[in-house]
Amino acid sequence: MSNHIDTSAYSAVTAAIRSEAARLLAGGEVSAVIGYLPARRKGSAQPAIITSADQAAELIFSPACVNNLAVYLTKAKKEVPKSGRIAITAKSCDMRALAGLIGESQLQRSDIHIIGLPCPGVLSSVADPSALLTTDTVASKCLECEFNLPQGADFTPVVNVTAPRGPSRYAAEIARLEAMTPAERWSFWKAQFSKCIRCYACRQVCPFCYCEQCMCDRNRPQMVETTPRPAGNLAWHIIRAIHLSGRCAGCAECERVCPMDIPLNLLNRKMARELKELYDYEAGFEPQEKGPLNSYLEKDDQSFIK
Amino acid sequence: MHPEKAKHDFEPKIIAFVCTWCTYAGADLAGTSRMQYPANVRVLKFPCTGRIDPAFILKAFQQGADGVLISGCHPGDCHYISGNFHARRRFAAFRKLLEFIGVDLSRIQFSWVSAAEGGKWVEVVTDLTERVRSLGPMQEFRELALEEQWSGAINTPELQEIYDQI
Numbered sequence: 001m002s003n004h005i006d007t008s009a010y011s012a013v014t015a016a017i018r019s020e021a022a023r024l025l026a027g028g029e030v031s032a033v034i035g036y037l038p039a040r041r042k043g044s045a046q047p048a049i050i051t052s053a054d055q056a057a058e059l060i061f062s063p064a065c066v067n068n069l070a071v072y073l074t075k076a077k078k079e080v081p082k083s084g085r086i087a088i089t090a091k092s093c094d095m096r097a098l099a100g101l102i103g104e105s106q107l108q109r110s111d112i113h114i115i116g117l118p119c120p121g122v123l124s125s126v127a128d129p130s131a132l133l134t135t136d137t138v139a140s141k142c143l144e145c146e147f148n149l150p151q152g153a154d155f156t157p158v159v160n161v162t163a164p165r166g167p168s169r170y171a172a173e174i175a176r177l178e179a180m181t182p183a184e185r186w187s188f189w190k191a192q193f194s195k196c197i198r199c200y201a202c203r204q205v206c207p208f209c210y211c212e213q214c215m216c217d218r219n220r221p222q223m224v225e226t227t228p229r230p231a232g233n234l235a236w237h238i239i240r241a242i243h244l245s246g247r248c249a250g251c252a253e254c255e256r257v258c259p260m261d262i263p264l265n266l267l268n269r270k271m272a273r274e275l276k277e278l279y280d281y282e283a284g285f286e287p288q289e290k291g292p293l294n295s296y297l298e299k300d301d302q303s304f305i306k
Numbered sequence: 307m308h309p310e311k312a313k314h315d316f317e318p319k320i321i322a323f324v325c326t327w328c329t330y331a332g333a334d335l336a337g338t339s340r341m342q343y344p345a346n347v348r349v350l351k352f353p354c355t356g357r358i359d360p361a362f363i364l365k366a367f368q369q370g371a372d373g374v375l376i377s378g379c380h381p382g383d384c385h386y387i388s389g390n391f392h393a394r395r396r397f398a399a400f401r402k403l404l405e406f407i408g409v410d411l412s413r414i415q416f417s418w419v420s421a422a423e424g425g426k427w428v429e430v431v432t433d434l435t436e437r438v439r440s441l442g443p444m445q446e447f448r449e450l451a452l453e454e455q456w457s458g459a460i461n462t463p464e465l466q467e468i469y470d471q472i
Contacts, residue, residue, distance in 0.1 A: 177406065186408030186446055194453065215361070223361045231451040235364050238407060242360050245399050267406070274402040279395070293399060296391035298381065304401060305394070306417035306430055 002136035009120050009161045013061045016157030017089055017115055021056035024087050030113055031084035034069045035059045043130030047072065049080060061089070063133040066122040068207060068251040070097035073107055076210040087113040091122070092147040096249035096283045097207040099152075103287035104247070106210065116153030121145075121164040125256040135166040141252040141265070143168050151285045170269045177266070189234070195260040196233040198226065202254035202264055203240065208247045215239060241267040246275050246291040249283045318372035318438040320347040320431070323358045324419075325390070328379035331421035336428050343428040344435040347375065354378065356389025360400040363414065367447045373413045373438035375430065380418040390418075409446070413438055 021033045032051045037058050039046035045064040049072065050056060069088050072080045080086075090098060098114065101107045121133055121142035131137050148161040177185055200216075203209040216224040216236050224239060225232030248268040255265040275281045278301060281292035324330045330351050336343065352358055355378030366374050376397065384390040397416055405411050415434045419427050460469050 180408075182405070182408045182410055184408070185406065189407050190450065223359075223365060229451075230453045231368060231447065234407075234450060235361070235368065238364060238403060239361050241403055242400055245403070267403070270406050271399065271403060275399060278398055278402075293392070293395055296388065296395055298391070300391070300394050301398060302381070302394055304398065304416060306415065 002134040003165065005121050005133045005135065005138060005164050006162055007063060007120060007133050009118060009159045010062050012159045013117055013119075013157050014059070016159070017061060017117070018056050018059050020115055020155050020157075021050070021059055021087065022053045024113060025051070025056055026053040029085065030087040032080075033059070033087040033089075033115075034072050034080075035089040035115075036061060036065045036067070036069075039064075039129075041129050043128070045129075059089070061117055061119075063121065063123045064129045065091075065117075066125065066139055066253075066256060068094045068097055068205070068249075068253045070094050070101060070207040070249075070251075071205055071253070073098070073112065074101065074207055074210040075106060075212075076204075085111055085113055087115055089115045089117055090150060090153065091117045091119040092145060092150045092285075093141060093249065093251045095150045095152065095285055097251055099285050099287045100247055100249050100283060101207060103289060103291070104208075109287070113155070114150075114153040116150035116156035118149050118157060118159045118161045119145075120148065120161045133164075135164055138164045138166075139252065139256070140169040141250060144170060144250065144269075147285075170266060173263065173266055174270050174273070190230060192262050193233040193237055194230045195262055196228060196237070197260060198228040198233065198236065199259060201257040201259065205253045205257045206244070207249070207251070208244055209240070215243075237262075237264070237267065241271055244268055245271040246281060246293040247283075248272060314439065316439060316443060318346050318435060318443070319370060320373045320375060320435055320438060321366040321371040322347050322349045322375040322377065322431070323352055323355075323362060323366075324349055324376075325355045325378040325385075326351055326353050327385040328383065328421050329377040329417075329419040329427065332419045332423045332427045335421065335424035337424075339424050341424060341428045343432050346435050347431050354384065354386050354389035355393035356384075356386065356391075358393060360396065363400070363404075367409075367444060368451065370448070372441075372444045373415070373434050375415045375417065375434055377417045377419045377427075377430065380420055383420065410441065410444075413441065413444060 024030045032049050034049050036045040037048040043064055047067045047069055102109050121138040123137055124139040127137040142164050143166045148163050224235045252265040275292050279292040363374050378390045417430045460466055
């Protein structure tokens with residue numbers, strides 16, 4: 001049963017961000033605005049960096065604006081101009097990534113001007129960009145969303161939005177996997193990781209994968225075999241999941257960009273849940289100075305240690 | 307003087323990642339005290355459990371280990387003050403990840419063994435060795451390493467269907 005999602009907010013948000021971006025650029029407050037422009041396919045959107053006020057009139061916010069723009073502010077993306085303040089449009093899921101980056105000292109809060117985007121939901125990557133937004137076509141991450149109105153932005157258009165209501169797909173799938181025997185889980189993941197072609201799109205799109213030299217690119221010592229064979233693929237994905245534990249913002253971009261449809265966000269959601277249970281940690285809108293795996297308490301659980 | 311060593315069909319390979327200051331010294335004490343324990347364990351010395359990267363556990367299994375032991379100083383006794391606290395959190399998280407992937411957690415053991423606890427070292431190693439012996443060789447990673455990437459052959463009905471559509 002698919003529920004229709006109210007999409008009337010998009011045009012109001014679009015109008016608000018156009019005027020805000022034009023104001024910022026014309027006044028010289030920022031040197032660039034990172035937002036979405038229409039792309040070639042009907043209804044689709046693409047990330048863009050605009051630098052002049054007349055380009056601001058083309059910015060959009062639509063159900064196709066699923067990309068997490070925070071990735072363009074990381075040090076891994078050297079093409080983005082780093083001069084002056086930069087404005088960025090961000091949905092709630094993107095704001096968690098920004099908060100995480102600020103917490104890890106990758107960004108200064110004063111260097112960015114956040115334009116919050118009240119968001120009713122975005123389309124899943126398997127849906128056609130011009131499809132109607134319903135609880136069936138909406139991205140899985142939107143069904144987990146509690147904050148349609150971003151918190152802590154410098155400018156948030158006052159637009160009412162309602163969250164897409166529906167059962168969480170990730171929770172259902174994680175529960176299904178947890179109910180399996182270890183051998184069944186192993187064959188599930190073996191089948192999934194056998195598909196991997198090591199394109200590293202998941203790494204390139206992730207705001208938290210900004211290491212100058214990725215561990216998988218080191219060959220002295222080589223911890224992860226680079227050929228796209230199941231053994232190396234498993235090592236790659238496990239290591240990426242553990243490196244993201246306690247940092248992942250849940251933007252699900254990794255899953256969206258994977259050309260082989262590997263359910264990568266399942267691993268990240270599972271780890272997020274475990275860290276919430278173990279150390280009461282959640283990716284939030286407030287930058288946290290130390291992540292759960294960067295800090296400790298003397299009374300941490302050690303029931304698994306002899 | 308020494309009890310007859312039992313002959314077994316399967317001798318598991320146990321890799322132990324230990325910290326220099328406590329567990330390695332504890333294992334050394336077990337040795338100088340002439341305590342007998344299974345010789346299946348291969349000890350890798352690290353300055354601290356905080357140095358042990360979860361990737362090492364994966365690598366150990368990939369290289370043929372049947373069981374992995376990680377052992378360090380008791381909380382509060384770390385030579386580097388807080389290394390074992392960080393390791394404790396890191397491995398709590400990593401265990402959950404491995405469990406979710408389908409790795410048998412009974413092949414991995416964590417312990418705190420101090421420099422004076424030669425007896426505990428013997429106990430932990432013997433316990434893990436016998437447990438892994440009863441579980442058998444770890445086939446999962448071995449099979450994974452033997453699997454080839456897709457050979458390019460159209461050998462499933464789905465691939466045939468897609469090929470026909472082109």
